[in-house]
Amino acid sequence: MKIETVYFGSIEINKEDLIHFESGLPGFQNETQFTLLDLEGNPAFKVLQSAQTESLAFVVTNPFLIQPDYEFKLDDSTVEQLNVKKPEDxxxxxxxxxKEPFETSTHNLQAPVVINNESKKAKQISLNHPSYHTKHSIKGGEHQHASSD
Structure with missing residues (x-):
């Protein structure tokens, strides 16, 4: 199927690669179909692109690459909703x-996106953990205080 994207123009994707967010993403409840696209030349980052809305895309990263000690437990309802059979799925x-420059960009450890790679079901969850915030430096370790930018 063909979709329009923010960063890559019109591209062809396999329908089997669509990721389904049953309740959409917070603030985007009607956006339920996304795909993960590679950023050429930058394997640490991907683009979570809406299959429905060309202008809706998020740059995402594997938080464990930046914060090796990052950990949380999925609650039972999320495990059931995403049909998780084993953690490695x-x-x-x-x-x-x-942000500009790129090194000052931040990533959100408080609300990770969890994808079951087998069932293609996904959900953005909210963690109530005192160490995790919405603006952690992509350089690792440090928290950026919210600013008015």
Whole structure:
């Protein structure tokens, strides 16, 4: 199927590669179909692109590459909703807020996107963990304080 994207123009994707967010993403409840696209030359980042809305795309990264000690437990309802059979079936992504220069960009550890790579079901979850915030430096370790930009 053909979709329009923010960063790559019109592209062809396999329908089997669509990721389904049953309740959409927070703030985008009607956006239920996404796909993960590679950023050429930058394997640490991907684009979570809406299959419905060309202008809706999020740069995401594997939070464990930046914060090796990052951990959380999925609650039973999320495990059931995503049809998780074994932990290795899931991937976890944090949404990146891009800034100039790029090194000052942040990623959200408080609300990771969890994808069951087998069932293609996904959900953005909210963690109530005192160490995780919405603006962690992509350089690792440090938290960026919210600013008015």
């Amino acid at each position: 899931i991937s976890v992504w944090s949404i990146v807020t891009l």
